[in-house]
Amino acid sequence: MTDKQILLLPGPTPVPPRVALAMARPAINHRGPEFKTLWEEVNAGLKEIFQTRSEVVILTASGTAGMEAAVTNLVSPGEKVLAVTIGAFGERFVQICRAFGIEAEVLAFPYGQAADPGAIAERLAADTAHEIKAILVQHNETSTGVLNDIQAISKARGSHPALLIVDSISGLAAADLPMDAWRVDVVIAGSQKAFMLPPGLTMLAVNERAWQAAEKCTNQRFYLDIKKARKSGLKGQTPFTPAVSLLYGLRESLHLLQAETLAGSFARHVLMRDMVRAGARALGLKLLAGDDVASPAVTAICVPEGMKPADVINPLREKYGVVVAGGQGTVKDRVFRFGHLGYVSFNDILAGLAALEAVLLDAGVSVTRGAAVAAASAVMREGMAVDIETIAS
Amino acid sequence: MTDKQILLLPGPTPVPPRVALAMARPAINHRGPEFKTLWEEVNAGLKEIFQTRSEVVILTASGTAGMEAAVTNLVSPGEKVLAVTIGAFGERFVQICRAFGIEAEVLAFPYGQAADPGAIAERLAADTAHEIKAILVQHNETSTGVLNDIQAISKARGSHPALLIVDSISGLAAADLPMDAWRVDVVIAGSQKAFMLPPGLTMLAVNERAWQAAEKCTNQRFYLDIKKARKSGLKGQTPFTPAVSLLYGLRESLHLLQAETLAGSFARHVLMRDMVRAGARALGLKLLAGDDVASPAVTAICVPEGMKPADVINPLREKYGVVVAGGQGTVKDRVFRFGHLGYVSFNDILAGLAALEAVLLDAGVSVTRGAAVAAASAVMREGMAVDIETIAS
Numbered sequence: 150m151t152d153k154q155i156l157l158l159p160g161p162t163p164v165p166p167r168v169a170l171a172m173a174r175p176a177i178n179h180r181g182p183e184f185k186t187l188w189e190e191v192n193a194g195l196k197e198i199f200q201t202r203s204e205v206v207i208l209t210a211s212g213t214a215g216m217e218a219a220v221t222n223l224v225s226p227g228e229k230v231l232a233v234t235i236g237a238f239g240e241r242f243v244q245i246c247r248a249f250g251i252e253a254e255v256l257a258f259p260y261g262q263a264a265d266p267g268a269i270a271e272r273l274a275a276d277t278a279h280e281i282k283a284i285l286v287q288h289n290e291t292s293t294g295v296l297n298d299i300q301a302i303s304k305a306r307g308s309h310p311a312l313l314i315v316d317s318i319s320g321l322a323a324a325d326l327p328m329d330a331w332r333v334d335v336v337i338a339g340s341q342k343a344f345m346l347p348p349g350l351t352m353l354a355v356n357e358r359a360w361q362a363a364e365k366c367t368n369q370r371f372y373l374d375i376k377k378a379r380k381s382g383l384k385g386q387t388p389f390t391p392a393v394s395l396l397y398g399l400r401e402s403l404h405l406l407q408a409e410t411l412a413g414s415f416a417r418h419v420l421m422r423d424m425v426r427a428g429a430r431a432l433g434l435k436l437l438a439g440d441d442v443a444s445p446a447v448t449a450i451c452v453p454e455g456m457k458p459a460d461v462i463n464p465l466r467e468k469y470g471v472v473v474a475g476g477q478g479t480v481k482d483r484v485f486r487f488g489h490l491g492y493v494s495f496n497d498i499l500a501g502l503a504a505l506e507a508v509l510l511d512a513g514v515s516v517t518r519g520a521a522v523a524a525a526s527a528v529m530r531e532g533m534a535v536d537i538e539t540i541a542s
Numbered sequence: 543m544t545d546k547q548i549l550l551l552p553g554p555t556p557v558p559p560r561v562a563l564a565m566a567r568p569a570i571n572h573r574g575p576e577f578k579t580l581w582e583e584v585n586a587g588l589k590e591i592f593q594t595r596s597e598v599v600i601l602t603a604s605g606t607a608g609m610e611a612a613v614t615n616l617v618s619p620g621e622k623v624l625a626v627t628i629g630a631f632g633e634r635f636v637q638i639c640r641a642f643g644i645e646a647e648v649l650a651f652p653y654g655q656a657a658d659p660g661a662i663a664e665r666l667a668a669d670t671a672h673e674i675k676a677i678l679v680q681h682n683e684t685s686t687g688v689l690n691d692i693q694a695i696s697k698a699r700g701s702h703p704a705l706l707i708v709d710s711i712s713g714l715a716a717a718d719l720p721m722d723a724w725r726v727d728v729v730i731a732g733s734q735k736a737f738m739l740p741p742g743l744t745m746l747a748v749n750e751r752a753w754q755a756a757e758k759c760t761n762q763r764f765y766l767d768i769k770k771a772r773k774s775g776l777k778g779q780t781p782f783t784p785a786v787s788l789l790y791g792l793r794e795s796l797h798l799l800q801a802e803t804l805a806g807s808f809a810r811h812v813l814m815r816d817m818v819r820a821g822a823r824a825l826g827l828k829l830l831a832g833d834d835v836a837s838p839a840v841t842a843i844c845v846p847e848g849m850k851p852a853d854v855i856n857p858l859r860e861k862y863g864v865v866v867a868g869g870q871g872t873v874k875d876r877v878f879r880f881g882h883l884g885y886v887s888f889n890d891i892l893a894g895l896a897a898l899e900a901v902l903l904d905a906g907v908s909v910t911r912g913a914a915v916a917a918a919s920a921v922m923r924e925g926m927a928v929d930i931e932t933i934a935s
Contacts, residue, residue: 154570172566172787176556176557176734179554180867210602211784213764213782348784369641371610390606391604391741392785392788393741466571474573
């Protein structure tokens with residue numbers, strides 16, 4: 150038995166060797182000119198990925214801290230937000246609001262479905278007093294593998310002044326989110342997703358409207374203060390010691406994304422998604438999310454009748470060296486999650502599907518041998534034949 | 543000119559190659575059994591370094607977040623703390639308290655001096671109503687290079703029930719701090735100091751008395767919630783995605799510290815300190831801290847009359863490839879800081895002193911050529927001749 154695993158998770162993603170090597174660079178003084186150069190390169194690269202001209206701040210912490218920073222820097226205690234939830238990470242936004250004295254009105258959609266922009270438009274239209282200060286929503290809901298239509302949600306806002314705060318931790322660089330063009334006020338990202346880095350950094354792009362809200366916000370924060378981060382960032386520093394090794398890695402992963410182009414990354418993720426969906430269906434498995442809202446980063450697959458998620462996940466890892474994730478929230482007992490995010494290759498997907506078939510066969514499930522890989526391979530070959538720009542557009 | 547620098551900072555420390563390589567290990571599922579094994583090994587190793595049987599929590603963030611976590615998990619809004627300050631990081635504790643609605647009564651000592659345990663005893667004795675809920679103090683004050691006498695401060699508490707919360711971010715593993723033996727309730731550490739890792743992790747050891755205070759604390763927190771961290775930790779997980787690569791590095795650096803022994807690490811740091819102090823004095827330079835309170839991690843050195851810190855720091859880096867730190871707080875314009883913390887060798891110190899001599903000569907300062915390295919080398923040779931256990935005891 151080998152310890153060489155194939156990671157098919159919705160993050161952490163495998164790390165490209167170039168990025169891993171970059172992180173092993175010698176330490177530098179985070180108050181010196183070497184750091185300023187690194188900082189400026191990373192900042193410029195991030196603006197391309199966020200598709201924004203706004204300032205991006207980087208915090209040394211993981212994604213949840215980015216969500217907390219968005220809330221505590223922009224919404225004051227006693228104020229109301231509209232929390233649009235379609236899964237466990239939407240619910241986390243609600244928990245964060247409540248931990249900091251913010252009234253979260255929840256607009257919940259069932260696990261596996263996307264948010265209905267019409268319902269959001271209706272709720273905002275009814276809020277003639279503009280009590281709702283912000284809309285909190287996921288771009289890609291990691292727990293269900295559903296992609297929300299952020300462009301439509303932004304349009305649903307109409308002339309309502311609420312800030313649109315989007316958690317795109319598992320979405321950014323895997324699915325299109327042109328922040329400025331779609332009038333999104335804050336986008337939150339994380340290092341261990343399509344950026345192909347280990348966990349430990351969260352990045353927030355914050356537009357001018359949101360910075361103005363930050364000026365007035367009375368909520369409590371210190372380490373996660375984005376105004377302090379912006380102020381230091383303009384000098385090429387951070388207010389508190391940053392995770393320098395991860396920033397070296399980030400510079401390298403930004404180079405990789407630049408070489409691939411954003412459109413190329415979107416297309417690659419879409420193709421991996423379609424391979425997984427075709428393969429799972431060929432095994433007779435049901436998918437939690439519909440094709441129209443399916444995430445390019447992760448697919449929640451329902452386990453066959455009579456099996457529990459652990460009956461798939463554990464033998465996949467223990468016997469076949471393929472690591473997939475469990476379910477979360479209300480679908481915890483029904484699905485496992487097959488990730489296709491970040492530094493994952495088409496070959497990883499094919500091997501993962503082959504292992505999945507083997508696990509089902511071992512469990513006595515009737516499947517057509519070879520069908521999953523054949524179906525996914527057909528999708529792959531068709532996708533590779535198409536100009537990558539065409540897929541992405 | 544080479545880009546090979548000698549880092550003589552009070553953190554981030556250079557990273558041992560073994561640790562850097564460990565951080566490049568392939569990613570794993572932070573919800574899987576591989577992570578649980580890593581977590582348990584790291585946790586057991588940390589307890590040895592903290593010299594405690596209490597639970598240690600690890601947060602993905604840098605040291606300031608550890609200070610914030612200690613405050614927001616243990617002190618409620620409106621409650622009072624005694625903030626004992628001897629420099630910039632003591633002042634940071636005060637800022638954190640005020641950001642979270644806590645009344646910080648400041649007991650300040652001048653930059654360059656240690657806290658007077660007698661003054662602390664006096665203040666606590668006067669607090670017969672036990673209004674002071676916690677004492678916040680630095681072990682090693684990074685801004686001045688002064689080591690507080692934590693054992694004496696703990697004794698000064700007498701029977702007063704205030705929690706003793708010690709920021710040992712730049713002290714732990716460089717100077718002795720037997721937490722349980724000295725009845726310290728909370729100790730805060732950071733990865734980029736004597737642990738020889740890049741920045742990005744902060745660790746808190748929390749004793750039973752402090753956990754009881756955490757149960758009652760009404761302050762606001764989410765990402766930095768140590769109760770959630772403890773609960774997940776008991777299952778070999780973290781509540782939010784951890785910086786896995788840094789944890790791999792931490793496991794390796796704990797192995798290095800175990801091999802050296804804690805006493806060996808203390809002795810090494812003391813010897814490096816004494817080398818730096820002897821060398822600086824041989825150059826005619828004054829030291830901010832007295833010998834009796836001098837930090838084993840960093841030495842604040844006063845610049846010669848008529849020079850500014852930048853006149854030393856910049857040519858050291860630009861011409862000689864030696865990176866030292868600037869001053870902070872009230873001594874910002876008077877000192878530079880020569881670090882001797884973490885993965886620094888005696889040879890680094892000697893080279894650093896030689897470069898310092900060269901910079902002074904370049905600036906027209908009259909110094910005895912060779913005296914600094916000779917003085918430091920004498921200290922080194924004497925120290926190496928003594929049994930390392932003897933120095934440490």
